[in-house]
Amino acid sequence: MFDGHVREDGCTYYNRSKYQIEYLKVLIKRVFGIEPKIHVRKDGVIVMAFHNVEFAAYIKEKIKQISVYLKTKATKEEKRTFLKAFFDDEGNVYYKCKNKRRVRGYQKSDRILKEVAYLLEEFAIKSRIDKHSKAIEIGGRKNLITFKREINFSPLICMNPHRKNSIWQKEIEKREILKMAIFSYAIKE
Incomplete structure (x- = not known):
């Protein structure tokens, strides 16, 4: 939804912050049990890729749902x-x-x-x-x-x-x- 993209075969996220990359990596490992492939581009951007068809399909569906959820059901804290x-x-x-x-x-x-x-x-x-x-x-x-x-x-x-x-x-x-x-x-x- 933000700095990344979702394809049929997986998801890729880009960020320069090692902290954000590590935080997201730990969350996805804890919730979905999958490990990313990580590399650093020449410009210093860290690329974290999850090659998993089921994960990509799940994320695509959630992206469609999030707008409606935020407007109709989300708590103020969410x-x-x-x-x-x-x-x-x-x-x-x-x-x-x-x-x-x-x-x-x-x-x-x-x-x-x-x-x-x-x-x-x-x-x-x-x-x-x-x-x-x-x-x-x-x-x-x-x-x-x-x-x-x-x-x-x-x-x-x-x-x-x-x-x-x-x-x-x-x-x-x-x-x-x-x-x-x-x-x-x-x-x-």
């Missing part, structure tokens, strides 16, 4: 977990100067962006979809504070310092950048 996973995987914190602070989540699918916006509204977080960059954006002090309190990023999820356009020259947790962005707002007396 919605929070979905949003946290989305922003852990697809999100970043844009904090370059004092007048530009926002959380962004990238996704090619307009449908998923709309669903994320809908779920954010349930947590009183206003967002907008940037169709040009295929991203959902959360801006403004109040919305960032609410995002931090209600959703936030998981611990150990870091920005990639090796990207050509990265302003961070070291690994830094997304949640720490969010905290800095929020604290950079002038305190109103």
Whole structure:
């Protein structure tokens, strides 16, 4: 659904975070009893592939069901977990100067962006979809504070310092950048 794809013969997931790869590997091993094949591409992206037809069919079916479930049956905690996973995987914190602070989540699918916006509204977080960059954006002090309190990023999820356009020259947790962005707002007396 996010950084990967499902084929007839299996599923592949891509991420630079060793923590996220290991976490997902352990979960899938525990629940489904299958081991992935893992390799690292030249660009540093870790590729985790599960070559299992039954697993692929199961995941395809669940992807179809998840949208309806999130809108009709999911608890608030399940919605929070979905949003946290989305922003852990697809999100970043844009904090370059004092007048530009926002959380962004990238996704090619307009449908998923709309669903994320809908779920954010349930947590009183206003967002907008940037169709040009295929991203959902959360801006403004109040919305960032609410995002931090209600959703936030998981611990150990870091920005990639090796990207050509990265302003961070070291690994830094997304949640720490969010905290800095929020604290950079002038305190109103």
